Each structure stands twice: as structure tokens, then as C-alpha cells.
Amino acid sequence: MGVRVRPFECWDDFKRYRMEYYRNYLEAKENGSIRWAGSAWAFDPVPAGLGEDVYPLTGEPYGATAAFFRDFSMRALETIERKGAARDLCGYMRNYWGSVAMDRYLLADGAEIEPFPKPDFNFTIHICCTHAKWYHYAAELEGGVPTYAVDISVGPGYLLNDKKIEYVVRQLEDAIQWMEKVTGREYDDELLIRAVENEARSMTLWSKICKLNQNTPAPMEEKSMFSFYVMTLLRRSDEKVVKLYEKLYKEVESRVKRGIGALTQEQFRFVTDNPPPWPFLKVYRYLEENYGAVSVGSIYTFGLGAAWLGMDEKGENWIWEPAPTPEEAGYEIHDRRSALWWTAMFNLKYRASWQHEYSHWIRKQETYQMVKDWKADAIIMHLNRGCELWNMSTLEVRDYLVRNGISVATYEGNMADPREFDEARTFNVIDSFMQSLGIEKLT
């Protein structure tokens, strides 16, 4: 018997927010507002203390949007390569740099605007080899935009201690003074406190929504999740994002209760790992339409913007349970320092994607537990040439999962460079994999 399906009621709300987000950044200067650019992993509550009219542009989602619009992406990539950027660098970053170098800005609907809106400052983090240097060179391309990067590479969350948190907090304190200097604005701690609370609420809500996909039939498929999860990467400290997730949570919960699924026929559940090849999201549709195969999530969509308990204190098992908000943890945020301490601790400890760079073991446990908890039949791994960080440990994980009886398929590609994806070959891989597992094509 088929599964009942229906479109998401809040779909348009999410789409609208995303459209407004890019336009707000573009138009900020007309209203005397501030705009800043940085990684989606930057501590976005921190610039929020500069006022209610502060608009970010986060580079990874922007790079993914650019990749989706292949023609724009090709021009951006080739422009920056002519300036000497290597093809194996981060795909998101090359799209971003190329966009700056072309002096063309892309809106969420693919419209191109000239010139590229220069930020008042760049504010980012550094955990992989790329993030700080992404904005360092962007700043050079933009003629010297003030840039600040926070070093967060203190190790995995389960080994966190006060000294490590303090290292990050002190950098954030310096960053606030620096932001006051470069913008000429006085910093408002109340706005910071509110933003920090919103950040935790957004991230935890997204975890709870992800958990609901453990149900059968899965109420969401991953291609739709790409439109939902990205709010945690655009501006998670925004009250409006909290409201969007509250709405989505209620809706997904209701879908579960009513047995509404993502696919009319769910005969196969799988998870993925890396960022997808954004210009070729049809891979997901191919799996759905041909095999009734639903991707119930990934280390990427769940790990990037959600907050999870993660590794237990002994570093032995991964726990896919939502992390506590300050309220749930009984932590009172009452001033700048306590706010900065919370956001540092919360991200360092509970942001899943900040954990698995520190050992194969973490990512092995994280992935294995995801397959189990979300009742997946298999994992389809994207050997992604576009991001060295997300690709870290993938082959070790593959080896571990295979040894533990989990079916694994791999395909090679690039999250943000359309030139590095072989569509026909990928479909062949999928067909062969499904055939090997005895999964029949839908008639």
C-alpha cells in the first residue's frame, strides 16, 4: 500500500526567508545598515550585538547557491582560476571568490546583480585549512576589507575543558572590540544575549526535527531538508529562524502522527555523508523515482547546523540526542561573558560537524550510530573533491562500516564544481548497488 504524501505547508516560508536574506544583505547599505561576510560556522550571534540592522552573508550556502546555477558557477570558477586559484581548493570558496572577482552577486533565484556588495567586515572561524584564508584572500580581492578569524581548533567536544573554551571566548571578546572599532558602533550586550539564546534554540530545534525522521515512513526526504537545514547556516541567531523551526517542528510532528511520508513508496532507506553535488541534486530524485529510496538524512544536514550530545564522556559511543538549550541546562546568560562562554561551549561541544575532524573513531561511531538510529538500509557516500574537511575519514569510515555489515556505495564528485561530476556514471553506480542488494526498480 502506498504512503500518503503532501507538500510542506511551511515550504514557502522557508523559501521566502532565503530570498529576503540575500536581498537584505544586498540592500543593507541603502538603509545605513551593516553587512558582514563569513563562514556559516562563524559565531553569528556575535555581530548581532552591533544592532538589529546587521545582515550577514555566509559563504558556504552562497557557494552552494552559485553551484546550483551552473552557468554562473562555471564563469566564477574560471574567473578565479585565471587569477591562480587551484582547482582542488574548496568548491564553495572558489565560487565565492569567483563571484567577488567577477564583481557579480547572485540572488537565491539566480538573478545576477552588479557589483558584488562589499561587506563592512569579514568575520569567520578557522577549523579546516580553508576558512580564515578564504576571507583573507576575499578581503584582498575586495581591496582590503577588515577581517577577523576566530581559531576554534581546540579538539573534540568530549575532551573540552575550561582552558579550551576560554581560548575561544577571549578571541570573541577581542572580536567585539574590533567590531566596534571597524563599524564605529557601540555594542549592545542585550542583543548578543538574545542572539545566543536564539542560536541554541534554532540548532536544537533542527536536531529535534531531524530525530523525527527516524520514523517510518520518513516524513522528510533529504532534498527537501536541504531547503530547511540551511537556516541554521544563514542566520541561526535570528528570532525569525527560531519561529520557522518551531513551525516546521510542529508540521513534521503532525506528519508523523498522520503517517504522511516523503515518498509514496518507501522501500529503501539510506543516509549520506558529505555535502551533495549541488548542481546534480537529481541524484536524489533518481533514487526516489526508480527505487523508492529515501535519504533520511546525513552527517552533513544533521551535523552542520544542529546541536547533538555527540560523543559520550569516555569517547566510546556517539549519542544522537538533541543538546540542551541554556534554559534546559539551567545556565543563566546575564552578561557579555556568560553569553560568549555559552556560544563557545555550545558550538565546540555540540556541533557535530566540529567533532569528526579530530579522529576517524568519532566519525565512525557517528556514522554507524546514524545508520542504526535512522533505521537505514545503507549509506551512499559522496567522495567529494570539493571539500577536504568533509571528505576527511570517509574511506576509513567506509572500511569500518563494511566490516560491521553495513552496505556502502561510493561515488565521486564535487559539491560545487559542476565540471567534476559524471552523472551517467553515478547513476550506473546506483543501479549496480541496488542490484547487488536485490532492490528492484519500481514499475
Added chain:
Amino acid sequence: MTTSVDDMPQMKKFREWFENRHEYAKKWKEKTGGRVVGYYCTYVPEEILYAAGILPVRVLGSHEPESITRPYLHDMYCPFCHDTLAQGLQGRYDYLDGVTLAQSCLHMRQSYFSFADRVPNIEWSYYLPFPHGVNNPHAGDFAKHEFEKFKESVEEWTGASISDSDLDRAIEVYNKSRELLTKVFELRKAENPPITGLHAMLIVVSSQVVDKEEHNEVLESFLEDVAEVEPDREVGTRLMLIGSEDYDIELFELIEYGMSYPATFVFEENCTGSRYFWGLVENGGDRLKAIAERYVYRVPCPAKDWARGDFFGRRRFQFIENVIREWNVDAVIIAQMKFCDPHELDIPSLRDMLDRMGVRHLHLELDLTQPVGQFRTRVEAMIEAMGEEDLFI
């Protein structure tokens, strides 16, 4: 009087140590009964290991083609990380008791974890979180905290505590090595440098794989004797090497000895060259703080050198700029390990800086083995191009 640096017994020793580094470590173990620890990156505070009586040796590759790392490391990860892991998987580091990595780039990080997990004889491994943001004022404190934990782990493993006097001795030996190696590089400011880049590489890399005290003795005597040597080669174009780790004899031999035009490296800005030893530990009481500050404030690796608010520049670039002036560099070879993100991220800006300085440069991408013919053509073409104005004089 010796007529050639290559004939000097000390230089022969450096080469022998470099080429037979595994045998050296094994003999050292037999002789001392001590432990040997492989380190993956030059941010590892070797002094702490040395103070514990451990021989730290740098994990290096062999520049031989291999295919055994593909199940564990993605193809897009750099040849160095593949090569080093391959050495471990092939049993060439079967004498190591431990392995460690101070946080550097992601590729080495992945290679290190696979090495630690898959090389059977490794009984102790330690991932040392080291600040990436070495240009921020809190990095020293953080590094010191992590070095304390590192020291505790070494003590727990060896079952012996590391005293202040142990650390003092290690700092003294390592500082002496740094001073001597700096003198080697200073020699090359001369109009007619007595040594080539190949010699310098052999000296620096051998210091990374043998007991520093022993290396210091030979190096000290080398510096005394080399003053008597008459350079026996034409210097030609004064080159600077900038880039990733490079300990490939074939590449140095090609550029310095195998071209139609004479050329000599007068400086190597890489972690098998100056970045390894530049800057001393200023020991003033708090030993771990002093060690931490040396590693944080040394000439940074590109993995760690980026803007931070009031500091816009790259410290490494400032260093390079000074070297080009002081060593009278004519041209730069940017020798970057294929797929090395930190270097690739710097290269567009580095090339801009060199252009602004009017310094000719050539970018070579290194792999496990080098395309010698192609490199020869390219380097010769660069040197030819540098002389083109002569046509119009």
C-alpha cells in the same frame, strides 16, 4: 684543504643520516634502549620528547610510487600524506614506539590517524591540538596548556617524570641546533655561497631524524671546516625555494646541477628548511611557556598564517620579503605539494607580492615523483626569460 663540500666527511655524514635514517633510528634504539617517536609536523614540541629521553624522528616519505594507501586516504589528499602513510603500511617505521601530530593541515591529520591506527608497532599516539591562529595574542597561552597535557601523556606512557632540568637540557640542545642551522643559512648570503640548496636540505632534514646532540657536534665541525672550502661551482641565478616540505634529492640535483644554466638555491622557506629551525626558545623560568611561544611565534606554516583583526598581513610573507632582500634572491621557485590547500590558498597572494617586488617566480607542483624533463624545461625557460634584457644592451 678539502676542495669540495661533497667530499667533506661531515657532509657525507649528513647524507648518510638522511639516506639511512631508519637504520640510524634502529641502531640508536639498540644502543640506548630508548623509545623512538615519529612526528608528523614540525609544530610538535620535540623538546618535550627529547627531555623524556625519546628520540623524535620526522615521519617522511620515500618518493616512490605506491598504491596501498588508496583504501584509507582520498586521492585528492596530498602526496606527502600518502607517502608517509605508505611507509608505515610497508613496515619501514617498524621501529617506532609512538607517533604524534601537532595540529596542522587536514591531510596530515588524516594520514596521522591512519598511521596511528594501522601501523602495528605503535603503542603510544597523541594528537596535539595546537593553535591554528598563531597571529592572535592568546595562542601562546593555549599552546602552553596543550603542551602541559602533552607532557603529562608522555610521562604517563614512559612512567617517568620530566623535570625542569630535563627540559633545560633539551632546550639547550635544540637551541644550539637552531643556532647552528641558522649559521648554515647565513653562509648563503655570500656572493659565492659555499653550499647549495641540496647540501642545506641534507643538513636540515638529517637534523630531523637523528639525535640533535650528535648532529650538533658534526654540524659545528662542519661550520668550522666549510670556511676553508673554496666554492667549486658557478652560483648563477640565486634562487629561493618557497613551499611545502621538500626533501627530494632529485629535484635539487636537477635545478642546481642538471640544467644548462647555473643556478643555486640560497634559501629554503619550507618545513624541511628554515621554517623548521627559525627562532629560539627564550628560556626564562616557565619552560613550557617558553617552548610554546617559540612554536607559536616561529615563521608560520601557511596552514596557520592568516589575518586577525588589527593584523592584516601574513607573517610568513613578511619573512619572505626580508629574505629576498637580505639573501639577494634573483628568482623564486614556489614548490608546492600537489593538493596542498594551505599553500594553494596563499599562492595567488604570494605571486602578487613577488610581482610587486619585481621578483621572477615559477610555480612547480610536486608529486611523489617529479617530472624531471618538464621541470628542467620550465626552470630553464624562466632563467632564460630573466636574461632577455641582455639582448637589447
